[in-house]
Amino acid sequence: MSRIAYFGPQGTFTEQAARTLTVDDELLPVETIPAALAAVRKGEADAACVPVENSVEGPVTATLDGLAEQELLVAVAEALLPVHFTVLARTDGEPIRTVASHPHALAQVRQWLEVNLPDARPVAASSTAAAAVGVRQGEFDAAVTAPVAAEHYPLRVLATEVADVRDARTRFLLLKPPGELPEPTGADRTSIVAAAANRTGTLAELLTELATRGINLTRLDARPTKGNFGEYLFFMDFEGHISEPRIGDALAALRRRCSGLRFLGSHPRADQVAATIQPGAANDDFTGAVDWVAAVRRGELA
């Protein structure tokens, strides 16, 4: 049994993601994303489960920054959760005058609240789960929470699957110290973070190394380094697995070009979308081409 540190407290979306990524493991809620990563780096946990991007809000900057610094951690699995909320209320049936949640969650259900709880005042809490705790303690009348919170906090379920934006999703990673890589499946994702010189055309050159090999980029986030606008770390996700010849060839090219390059993992995609392979850019094409050069060098072919 492994110990999985996750961005808690109990009853958050990340707990829900951690449950889909693990079986019999012990789940340890920790207070922040940096603390979850630190628990793995210090050996207090075997893996960490943290959010990495949301389809409405964008990248989770604490996770990206945490992966670029300190000891390397690699993603070995991912989970994709729909973002819809459960509204939990006090059990005494009194009118609902305040509704609490993390400000991000309140922003994502604003229209729903206007229609369904027009008299309730929104109140900011430090997390969706903290809002549920506040309702238990009589501090607020209702809380907007992750669905899993209903299992931890015995409150009245006022509504489920609440979301202003349909189909919003959050992607979570399971992170471990470097070791054995997951097997390639044909529907994989590889993640890197690249530090590159701040000069005209750098990013175009890096992306062209992927494009000319027919490798499809699935995400790009530019994060300022050391708080300086104009100097960036580039977080890239693309289709494929480092064990594939085509991906290895691209990573070697990026390694040459970047002042720093960190491999952040190759793992199966949660949506199981198979990689796009362009003509002349399949793994056999890459190995065949290398074999041809070797044969020419041996004088076997003209």
Next chain:
Amino acid sequence: MSRIAYFGPQGTFTEQAARTLTVDDELLPVETIPAALAAVRKGEADAACVPVENSVEGPVTATLDGLAEQELLVAVAEALLPVHFTVLARTDGEPIRTVASHPHALAQVRQWLEVNLPDARPVAASSTAAAAVGVRQGEFDAAVTAPVAAEHYPLRVLATEVADVRDARTRFLLLKPPGELPEPTGADRTSIVAAAANRTGTLAELLTELATRGINLTRLDARPTKGNFGEYLFFMDFEGHISEPRIGDALAALRRRCSGLRFLGSHPRADQVAATIQPGAANDDFTGAVDWVAAVRRGELA
């Protein structure tokens, strides 16, 4: 005198930015970023002041999304503010047991609070200014706020220039309906948002149009469209002004390649950094080259 809608309430960083961008104008605090943009679109304000990116937290997604949708607004000026906070406390000198602010602000002063107010419990508020109002009303003992808040709320200044990360900055835009453009200064920034087909190599091709013209990209944000991971809008800032031949040439190329392209403004950079011009990529090179083609077409040169 113009009316400038800004992301309020009174006493936020955005009010501070709006003050640096305007002189005698009337400042109208509005509750959200979308509401500030809507005020201009409806003609209730002449311009809007909103944050666009923070060097620690990254892009302000509400601003990016708000600029990609509905009637066009263009940036005519920008302000760059250092992000440091003022801590305001109740005036009766009682011990400080709670300290309130927006969760983002609390995250940016966590280390300071641990050292200087170790016994105070952090409490989430809907904005830094709302936290100050809460202290006035006796709800909290202290608030972490923008420096300008001290002018609006008569509270005790406990500390100024508080920030865990030194040199963090936020960039703000002044947005107007399309009209006359600011004059080019040689140290300008042009902003666009491009919608492009979701196929391998698209982004590499767009960035190469800038790189081959020697145009330096200063920011790139990929935002998912309609909540779908893998389909993105690309927000790009680069050096230069649309009135320059080199920038016009690049924009025409991007216009051809993109399924949608929105010009979001050309305006002077707040940091006054002059554009990098590469050999063969100055405005004279571009106009000279077009003149040469015209001369050849007229049969004047072989």
